[in-house]
Structures are given as structure tokens and as C-alpha cells.
Amino acid sequence: xxxxxxxxxxxxxxxxxxxxxxxxxxxxxxxxxxxxxxxxxxxxxxxxxxxxxxxxxxxxxxxxxxxxxxxxxxxxxxxxxxxxxxxxxxxxxxxxxxxxxxxxxxxxxxxxxxxxxxxxxxxxxxxxxxxxxxxxxxxxxxxxxxxxxxxxxxxxxxxxxxxxxxxxxxxxxxxxxxxxxxxxxxxxxxxxxxxxxxxxxxxxxxxxxxxxxxxxxxxxxxxxxxxxxxxxxxxxxxxxxxxxxxxxxxxxxxxxxxxxxxxxxxxxxxxxxxxxxxxxxxxxxxxxxxxxxxxxxxxxxxxxxxxxxxxxxxxxxxxxxxxxxxxxx
Numbered sequence: 404x405x406x407x408x409x410x411x412x413x414x415x416x417x418x419x420x421x422x423x424x425x426x427x428x429x430x431x432x433x434x435x436x437x438x439x440x441x442x443x444x445x446x447x448x449x450x451x452x453x454x455x456x457x458x459x460x461x462x463x464x465x466x467x468x469x470x471x472x473x474x475x476x477x478x479x480x481x482x483x484x485x486x487x488x489x490x491x492x493x494x495x496x497x498x499x500x501x502x503x504x505x506x507x508x509x510x511x512x513x514x515x516x517x518x519x520x521x522x523x524x525x526x527x528x529x530x531x532x533x534x535x536x537x538x539x540x541x542x543x544x545x546x547x548x549x550x551x552x553x554x555x556x557x558x559x560x561x562x563x564x565x566x567x568x569x570x571x572x573x574x575x576x577x578x579x580x581x582x583x584x585x586x587x588x589x590x591x592x593x594x595x596x597x598x599x600x601x602x603x604x605x606x607x608x609x610x611x612x613x614x615x616x617x618x619x620x621x622x623x624x625x626x627x628x629x630x631x632x633x634x635x636x637x638x639x640x641x642x643x644x645x646x647x648x649x650x651x652x653x654x655x656x657x658x659x660x661x662x663x664x665x666x667x668x669x670x671x672x673x674x675x676x677x678x679x680x681x682x683x684x685x686x687x688x689x690x691x692x693x694x695x696x697x698x699x700x701x702x703x704x705x706x707x708x709x710x711x712x713x714x715x716x717x718x719x720x721x722x723x724x725x726x727x728x729x730x731x732x
């Protein structure tokens with residue numbers, strides 16, 4: 404997978420969010436730097452759900468935080484409605500943020516334990532001075548009902564009194580209170596029971612339609628993202644290896660890493676025999692990634708070219724782009 408390039412980007416006039424050549428680095432104990440996100444580009448058009456998948460440590464959550472400008476970015480651009488967020492500082496960045504909001508993985512710790520639910524959801528409206536007291540109260544009641552919570556029952560209770568799934572509903576209501584255009588969902592269901600996961604996903608999908616949202620959805624679960632995505636971006640060790648539609652990714656993954664991910668998804672039919680693609684070895688150290696293609700040390704199709712030259716994203720079928728010198732047929 405280690406690939407770069409912009410062949411998968413659509414026209415600049417079509418994109419709502421456009422990320423180009425984004426690099427996010429963390430300092431390592433030895434004094435060097437770890438590129439958690441290395442030269443990543445993608446775009447989202449209005450009303451679209453783009454999901455980013457990959458194993459733990461591939462840079463998915465760091466990418467989401469880089470897009471939100473919650474962590475410093477070393478280079479690259481994050482253009483929202485044509486405005487580059489990486490160039491904004493202080494008050495200018497603060498005023499741009501209502502257009503892009505985030506739901507965090509740990510729903511309980513992302514809520515202030517000292518505030519009651521009604522105050523939590525109303526807080527963004529107060530900060531931005533939107534509406535009168537009565538208008539804000541009506542807005543909060545509407546948002547809580549939209550995520551299947553009764554404001555009369557939950558409004559005066561604190562987050563510690565709720566389950567993880569209920570806290571995630573509160574987080575969704577809070578994120579939507581100032582009517583963003585883009586909602587960034589960082590593994591919003593990974594810590595929840597399977598039965599609750601489907602409820603939260605249904606709520607997110609319903610909110611997307613109701614409020615005309617565009618979604619950046621971060622997950623390690625292919626079965627989840629296939630159900631909700633318009634486009635899927637696959638990452639490995641800080642880089643993009645494949646960009647595809649859900650159907651194409653499931654039926655004909657072009658990258659060898661993507662093939663391994665897809666083959667690992669359980670099939671709920673014991674009569675369907677399927678050989679899993681077993682990857683050899685462990686992921687390389689992000690402090691010292693392999694030359695050329697970062698996946699080559701685990702790839703069954705690797706050659707000398709893979710070590711010498713980094714692959715570029717290129718279109719191998721309509722809507723399917725892969726960064727590989729020897730893609731799967």
C-alpha cells in the first residue's frame with residue numbers, strides 16, 4: 404500500500420472538503436519524527452459519506468484530528484468550502500469550526516461529567532449566541548428527540564447516569580446543534596455492543612438525511628463501512644493504498660492489503676467456503692518505514708521495483724484507484 408497521488412480526487416468545484424498532501428508528525432523518544440499521516444489526499448462532495456478503514460495504528464484517527472486541526476499538521480491543505488483550515492489561526496479558525504464537527508470514539512469521556520445533558524447540548528448554541536433561551540430550549544428538545552432520547556427524562560441527568568450508547572447519542576445531538584456541513588465520526592461505534600452499534604449507525608444515517616450532512620467516517624470494521632459509505636479509503640502505515648466504492652471493494656479488491664482485509668470479514672454462512680489471505684510478518688515500525696511501498700515486506704506480490712519506487716494511485720477500473728505496482732486482476 405504505500406502510495407501517493409491525486410488521481411482519485413474529483414473537480415475542485417465539486418468538493419465540499421478537499422484534503423491534499425496532508426502530513427501529520429509526532430515526535431519520537433529518540434528525537435526523530437513519526438509520520439502518522441504521510442502525504443494523504445482525499446475529497447468529499449456534498450451529501451457523501453467517505454469512510455477511512457485500516458488496522459490499528461495506520462493513522463485513521465490522526466487523519467481525522469488533522470482534518471479538524473485538533474493536532475498540528477506539518478504540511479498539506481485542508482480546504483473546507485475553498486478555505487484552507489491549515490492557514491487559519493486563533494479566532495479565524497474558531498469561526499470556521501462550526502461548519503465541521505466531530506464525534507469521538509470514547510463517548511463517555513468526551514462529555515463534561517459536571518454538566519447535565521440539556522446544558523451539554525445547549526452549550527454550543529450559547530457559545531455562538533444563537534437564539535433566545537426559549538429557542539435554544541426548543542432546539543435542544545428537537546435534537547434529543549431526533550436521537551431517540553426523551554428530553555423530559557434525560558435533560559436534567561448527567562453523563563455518568565447513561566450507557567456508552569446513550570452518551571454517543573448525546574454526543575451526536577451536541578455535534579449537530581450548530582448545524583455543521585461535515586460531521587467527522589472517529590470510530591463512533593467501536594466501543595459499543597453489536598446491537599447498539601446498529602442503532603447508532605441508523606441514527607447517524609437518519610441525521611445525515613435530515614440535516615443534509617456530509618460524513619467522514621473512521622472505522623476498522625469493513626462490514627460497517629460497506630453498509631453506509633459512498634466511497635471507501637483504505638490506509639496502511641500512514642498512506643492510502645486503495646480508494647473504491649463499497650461494492651467494488653467487496654467483490655474485487657485491487658490491492659493485496661485490501662484483499663486481506665476483505666477476506667478477514669466473517670461470512671455468516673458455513674456452507675460458503677472461503678480461503679483467507681494470511682499476511683506474513685508484522686507491520687513495520689512507523690519510525691523507520693520500508694523504502695518504496697510500505698506494504699512490500701508483507702506483500703505476496705512484492706518485487707525489486709516495490710522496494711525502489713513508491714507506487715502512485717491510479718485508476719484500474721471505473722471509480723477504483725490503487726497504489727500498487729502489481730495490483731490484483
